[in-house]
Amino acid sequence: MKRQKAQRWGPGEQAEQHYLVQPRALAGGGDLRHVAEFLRASGWQDRSRRNGPLVLDSPDRTIRIGYNPHVQPGGWTIHSKATAHQEAWTVSLGRQTPVEIVAGLTDALTRPRAAHAPNVWAPLQEQRWNISRRDGHVSATSPDGAAWMEFRHAPGGEALWWSGARDEQGNGWSATFTASTPMHLVQAFSEALASPEPVMRPRGRVPHSARIRTTSVSLLPSQLGAWQQARVHAARAATWATGPQTAGRPRTTARPYANPSAHARR
Template identity: 30%
Template sequence: MNHERFYSRVNGPTLHRVNAVRWLDEVSPRHLAGGGDPRHVTEHLLASGWSNHSVVGFPHVLLESPDHHLHLTLEPEPDERSTWWRIHPAEDRAWVAQFGGNTPAEVIAGFTDALTSTTPQHPTADLWRLAASRGWATRRAGRERAALSPDETAVLARVSSLSETPRWRWDVEVSIPLSDTRRLWVWGASIEEAAPAAALAGFVDALTDPTPLLRAEGQTTGHTFGFLNSLRSTVTPEQHRLLHLQRLQATERLGPPEQSPATPPPPQGSPRHRRRR
């Protein structure tokens, strides 16, 4: 049965069918824009050659990189504080990147789009300079460091685990004030510093970018009312859909990255791996 017959978010609002969406809003700051459409991440990875291992009938997404070295899992949870997105190496779990459900897909894409990047490593200091240049106020506490967003609703911090051999990670906490002493959690993220440097830099770049994000009516979270700036966009839902398709087509033209020479070829006679969509 064709899914387009169903009244479902899978049919829109902007990526596959326009449906009844009349307009889009440009919302900022982007870290309060809500999760948006996860296909901004997943369809781009599929266009980049990642394979789909999701189980039919179960509400999750399981993707594997073309070289079989990386896994992405998207598993929605009822609790907003829970981790929805996980990206990590397939075998040794040397690092993990985790994102909550209200993390904007465009910010997660800053990380995933750069996973196969060959861009030279960015020194940590460059990331703090990038955040500061965009109005994020930096502060130190010993070896740890943090940056506060201009609206003071998001904190980006570099912290270490409490262990004999500490592991450094980059944490994000987004919350809005309810009173002088209480705050309402919106979303959180954590990326271990052993993750690919280009991907970490892509995430920080996407997080601190002051450019508004496009959202349809009802896509933003209700508890950010009063903290989110919204302006009717001149971009139509159809134009937004076409921009998304152009992004996928550009990725498909580039093709997946070349297979690493360190990866042994499959044994003779083994079944071929088929990419599933």
């Protein structure tokens, strides 16, 4: 492992060891607050019960995001009701889907749609994924073979998007998107999936895999907290800029749902 020391500052603080993990698709689930606190700061309502599954509703109550580790197979479910301009849709993501990849999709739910037509495959092509097309099926595989993204037809004829990642031991996660899932959301997911940027995990929360590359870094708690708060502050600022009167005052205090410290474990 490479070792890189961060600057030590702050009275009485002790640096803690973390790891930058690549590829991000194999980094393990991570801290749920990366997703949840951004949504709360964006005006989403936390409907979670104490020590229960995470449940968040969009300001207009058309979309619900949940994370439940207590059922099989467990993980994330994102469901949108049908509206005048959009069919109902559902996305399911396994519990070991890295939160940074989940956030690629959920963050996009807080932003207006871009004017240009979405292209799910473009972010993958930019990162040199291998893309093949056959009989109406399209599949893309990462250069290291660990992650994939597919558009295919299920045995019953229904079309769906399918994605995921596996290490050499078969450990990993998968995600499915109904065909009615808005394409700009699927593209936001594929961008986060294909990103070459590493993700950070604390010591003891890095999966054991020969396919993972890690760089050790020493961080002060205040540094890590500042980076986390910067994400929350950006969400809050964007919410107020687009009209706080429609979103309500966001609440950013985390509720003690479903033991978030354990969710990075395989």
